[in-house]
Amino acid sequence: MNRCIATISAGLAAATCLLAAGCGGNDGGGSGGSDGGGKDKASASSSASAAKPAGPIVSAAEAGTILDTYEKVNNAANVTQDGAELGTVEGGALYQQSLAQYKQFPTYSAKVKADYRKPFTYVDRHFHIPAGGSWFMVDAGVSGGNFDKGERQLIVFQQQAGGHWKMVLADDFTGTAPAVATSANGAATVVDPGATVAGTKLSGLGAAANDLRVSGGKKAGAVLADSAVRRNAVKEYTTRNDHWGKYKTCLRTDFEDAGAKWDSAYTTYPQTYALRTADGGALVASTSYFVKLEFSTRPEQCTVVPGGDTTVYLHGDQPGVRSRFASLNAVSVPAAGKPVQLGGDVQLIGASS
Numbered sequence: 001m002n003r004c005i006a007t008i009s010a011g012l013a014a015a016t017c018l019l020a021a022g023c024g025g026n027d028g029g030g031s032g033g034s035d036g037g038g039k040d041k042a043s044a045s046s047s048a049s050a051a052k053p054a055g056p057i058v059s060a061a062e063a064g065t066i067l068d069t070y071e072k073v074n075n076a077a078n079v080t081q082d083g084a085e086l087g088t089v090e091g092g093a094l095y096q097q098s099l100a101q102y103k104q105f106p107t108y109s110a111k112v113k114a115d116y117r118k119p120f121t122y123v124d125r126h127f128h129i130p131a132g133g134s135w136f137m138v139d140a141g142v143s144g145g146n147f148d149k150g151e152r153q154l155i156v157f158q159q160q161a162g163g164h165w166k167m168v169l170a171d172d173f174t175g176t177a178p179a180v181a182t183s184a185n186g187a188a189t190v191v192d193p194g195a196t197v198a199g200t201k202l203s204g205l206g207a208a209a210n211d212l213r214v215s216g217g218k219k220a221g222a223v224l225a226d227s228a229v230r231r232n233a234v235k236e237y238t239t240r241n242d243h244w245g246k247y248k249t250c251l252r253t254d255f256e257d258a259g260a261k262w263d264s265a266y267t268t269y270p271q272t273y274a275l276r277t278a279d280g281g282a283l284v285a286s287t288s289y290f291v292k293l294e295f296s297t298r299p300e301q302c303t304v305v306p307g308g309d310t311t312v313y314l315h316g317d318q319p320g321v322r323s324r325f326a327s328l329n330a331v332s333v334p335a336a337g338k339p340v341q342l343g344g345d346v347q348l349i350g351a352s353s
Contacts, residue, residue, distance in 0.1 A: 055185040056129035056136070063127045063136060066157060066165050075119040081105050091158065092168030093269040093287040093326045097347035100326075104309035104348070120145030124152075128180045128275055128283075131187035134159040135168075137275055137285065139177045150174055154330040154342065156273050156285050169273070169285050171330040173229075173343030178332045179278040193272035197282045197333045199223075203272045206288030209329045209344055213237050213255040213290060224331075225338035233344060250302035251294070258289035258324060266324040266350050280335035288327045290346075295320030306351070313351040323351040 058066070070089045077086035081102035090098060105113065122140040129136040138155040154177060156169040180188050193203040200223050211221035212233035224230050240253040258267045272286040296302045296319055303317035314321060326349045330342040 054131035054187065056131060056187045057133065058129055058136065060127045060129070063129060063138070063157075064125065067122055067125065067138060067140070067155075070167050071120070071122055079117050089166055090168075091160065091166035092271065093328065094167055094169050096266075096269065096349055097326050097328070097345075100347055100349040104312050107309045107311060115146035118145045120147060122153075126177075128188040129186075130190045130275070131183065131185070133190055135273060137180075137188070137273065137283070142172075147172075148174075152177070154283075154285050168269070168271070169287060169328055171285060171328040171343040171345050173330050175342065177330075177342060178281065178283055178334075180283060181276040181278045181280075189276040191274040191276050191282045193274060195274070195282075198336055198339075200333055200339050202274050202282060202284050202333065203286075205284055205331050205333075205339060206270065206272065206286045206327070206329055207257065208339075209233070209286075209327060209331075209341065210255075210257050210288050210290040213292075214257060223338060225340045227341050229341035229344045247302055250298035251296055251304065254293045256291050256293065258291050262322065263289065263291060263324055266326075269326075274333075277332070277335075282333040284329075284331045284333055284339075286329045286331070288329060290325050290327060292323040292325065293320065294323070309348055310351050314353060318353045321351055321353060324349050 073085060073089045076082070083099050083102050086098055086102075087095060101116075105116070108116070121143050122138075123143045124141040126139040127136065128138070135156055135158045138157070139152060140155065141150070141152050152173055152175075153170045154173060155167060155171075157165045158168045159165050182188055191197070191202065195202055204220065204223075208220045208223050211217060211219050212224070212230060213236050215221065216234050216237040217224065217230065221230075221234075237255065240255070241248055241251075244251045244253070260267075267289040269287050270289070272284065274282045274284045277283050294304050296304060299319045303319060304321050305317055306314040306321055310321065310323060325346045328343075328345045330344070331339045332342055333339040
């Protein structure tokens with residue numbers, strides 16, 4: 001796990017990210033009987049349980065150990081790009097991104113390689129742990145490695161079969177995440193991904209983030225408020241053909257949502273995780289997939305030559321290149337107003353002609 005790297009992919013600058021994961025447990029309950037007078041003790045016990053909210057599925061101390069384990073394993077795996085080792089603590093779209101970075105590692109500059117291998121540590125940790133379900137969220141600063149001062153990550157850990165935990169999402173952001181609402185026992189409240197908050201369907205935020213590149217934010221992306229994250233993504237759309245120079249007459253770049261016909265092998269983790277915030281809104285971490293198309297409008301005159309990290313997937317002249325990206329999205333959805341993107345890390349995960 002490291003931070004974003006700027007590389008060249010088939011002639012177009014494309015953001016890539018180096019990211020992070022962990023382990024925990026859950027709790028259970030009991031039952032009662034009935035007394036000689038016929039009063040049901042189980043009912044009394046149930047009433048008492050209803051009056052006392054359930055606590056978090058793991059304690060903050062357990063969550064801290066999970067994060068510590070991830071940190072240790074990730075730092076070791078990054079030194080030699082050991083995907084199998086990293087896979088013991090990392091999963092989902094985050095692991096998909098990390099494996100792609102390990103594959104692309106030979107194309108990185110000497111400086112980027114050195115920075116990638118530098119150890120990092122999580123500091124100023126805030127754990128948001130629900131009372132039920134199989135995942136929890138972390139908002140933590142990152143120190144060391146090649147992270148900028150003040151950089152943070154919004155992280156999601158998912159419990160796996162067998163009870164261990166893996167980090168499945170980690171999105172870099174700067175600034176402050178909204179306060180998360182908690183119960184009397186300190187548990188965070190999960191919001192269903194299909195819910196609508198302030199007019200925005202939470203499960204649609206991934207498509208909204210993709211649309212900033214696909215249409216410049218004129219369609220699904222119109223729901224997102226102005227922010228540095230939004231402006232940077234829209235700039236990729238507005239400048240998408242600038243790099244072609246004198247070849248603009250026959251070479252073109254476009255973006256689109258990843259589709260089932262060509263991209264099903266890549267789009268395996270479309271997930272949304274959401275928690276209620278103190279103001280009644282939601283803090284959302286999600287994954288989405290988009291495609292960058294670079295192609296020739298006059299194949300008899302121009303061809304696309306893959307460059308940078310794309311060369312691990314394709315070599316030589318191509319009539320067109322279809323590059324797939326996994327996007328990790330962190331969004332604050334206020335109780336009133338437009339959702340604000342906190343972060344949006346993207347990574348090339350594959351390409352074909």
